[in-house]
Amino acid sequence: IPADPATETNVNANETKIDAIKAETALIVADTNELQVSLADGGFTDLLIDAIKAVTDALPNAGALNDLATILADTNELQISLADGGFTDLLIDAIKAETALIVADTNEVQVSLANGGFTDLLIDAIKAETALIVADTNELQVSLADGGFTDLLIDAIKAETALIVADTNELQTDWTDGGRLDNLLDAVGDPWSTALPGAYGAGEAGKIIGDNVNAPIATVDTVVDGIRTVVDAITAAGPTKVEMDAAHGLL
Structure with missing residues (x-):
């Protein structure tokens, strides 16, 4: 099952940014090292300054000498700034420190993305969950399909x-x-108006009425009383469960 496209896109974008930062950092470090070598005694810039100084020292022009003095002062200031503890040196040290942090973070990200790393395990877990979801979806589709x-x-x-x-x-x-x-x-x-077939005496008619009319009416009255008892119990108990029995309707 393919990984989540959004997750892979984010990971690829982060790796691209990290590679770009590392490349820029390498260029900065290389330029800094080259500058320090060039300014060191005997370096290209140092020799160039010495050559200019040798020529300008022989100039009879007072204005040129003043300009040379200014140049020398600026050069000395630059050398002081580049010396250990100087402004430029401290700036370079700060850049190196930040670069070290970036490299450390980059290494941490690479370790996390490596097989068995935190991010790698997280991606694997997402893949596993996605596989389960896909499996359940397929099962549901099969269940809903015809047959x-x-x-x-x-x-x-x-x-x-x-x-x-x-x-x-x-x-x-x-x-x-x-x-x-x-x-x-x-x-x-x-x-009440249909005549019963046959002939019945007074006693027989009364028995028929008692068995078929009075008895059912009495039964209805008993049932109504039972219903009233259940209703009273429900009203008194409030919203609770009331169970029924076969005889009276209330347990």
């Missing part, structure tokens, strides 16, 4: 939903005016 686990599950849910919708539509059709259930209820008739 996959998730696809089959969705198809099964759709099929069950279609059956529920069909049953609901059928039930609604049965309940509409003129439907199967509506006609069945119409055929039953009004229980």
Whole structure:
């Protein structure tokens, strides 16, 4: 699996900058060393100054001698500045110190990027996480593809939903005016005005009413009382779990 393009781009950009800094630093150090050699006794610049001094010392012109004195003063000032502890020397030392820090940081970055280094391990960890994400994504795509686990599950849910919708539509059709259930209820008739077939005595009629009317009404009253008990318990307990039993509805 390829590394993250953004991470590799940042790493490559940092390495390019580091290489440029090292190249510039090498040029600065080389120029500084060359300048010190040239100014040292017997160096190119030192010999040039000596030659100028030899010629100008013989000049009879007072103005030229004054200019020469100024040049010599500036040269002496430059030599003092370049001497150990002088301004230019301290500036060069500061540049060397900064360069040393840059080189140290560059080495640290290179060590971190090397195999097993901190940055290398971080990149490896990112690659590993990316591989897991890609694997999970591929697995999900396979599952969602035609015939996959998730696809089959969705198809099964759709099929069950279609059956529920069909049953609901059928039930609604049965309940509409003129439907199967509506006609069945119409055929039953009004229980209070429809005559019962056969002949019953006073006692038998009372028993029928007691078994089929009074008893169910009493049962309904008991159920209502049980519901009221549950409601009172819920109201008193507040938002807590209330369990039910088969007889009264409350545990």
